[in-house]
Amino acid sequence: MGSNRIRRRDRRGRGLRGPLLPATLPAAASRAEQFDALVVEVLEPIEARWSSKLANLDVAVDEVPDVRGEPDDEGLLLDGLVPLSRLVPVGVDRHGVPTRARIVVYRRPLEARAKDPEELAELVREVLVEQIAGYLGVDPDDVE
Numbered sequence: 001m002g003s004n005r006i007r008r009r010d011r012r013g014r015g016l017r018g019p020l021l022p023a024t025l026p027a028a029a030s031r032a033e034q035f036d037a038l039v040v041e042v043l044e045p046i047e048a049r050w051s052s053k054l055a056n057l058d059v060a061v062d063e064v065p066d067v068r069g070e071p072d073d074e075g076l077l078l079d080g081l082v083p084l085s086r087l088v089p090v091g092v093d094r095h096g097v098p099t100r101a102r103i104v105v106y107r108r109p110l111e112a113r114a115k116d117p118e119e120l121a122e123l124v125r126e127v128l129v130e131q132i133a134g135y136l137g138v139d140p141d142d143v144e
Contacts, residue, residue: 035107036061042125046132046143053136056090058102059128065106077130082109085127087134103131 039061047054065083075087086104093099105127114120133140 031111032061032063032107035111038121038124039105039128042121042128046128050132050136050143054132056100057132057135058100060102060104062104062106064108075134077127084109084113084123085131087131101135103128103135 039059043059065086075089076083077085077087084106086106088099088102088104090101091099105124110123110127111120114123129140129143133143136143
């Protein structure tokens with residue numbers, strides 16, 4: 001077998017490895033993709049109710065908070081010392097470009113606190129309700 005030849009099978013002759021599950025099944029999604037879908041699912045009823053007031057708000061998911069970021073804790077929703085999310089107000093970025101208000105939800109700290117998927121969904125809902133209430137300037141009970 002020449003070295004210029006492309007190998008089409010693995011060295012034990014079992015064939016090429018592929019995905020274990022078809023991409024159309026929910027279990028084929030990565031944990032990050034599942035978390036993103038959960039945030040969208042939790043956010044939909046809130047957005048439906050407050051659509052006009054949330055039109056200029058973005059929601060983003062990040063893996064972990066940037067601990068080297070700004071020293072202020074304004075807008076942070078903390079669990080002890082670990083941020084679970086952050087409300088970033090309207091402003092200007094470091095390049096002078098205007099930015100929209102956004103809520104950043106931190107996936108890994110939230111997943112670490114949940115024992116099961118139902119608890120994670122409830123925790124994500126609580127975090128989003130708290131941050132949206134802060135953005136709107138209303139009581140969290142009013143958001144729901």
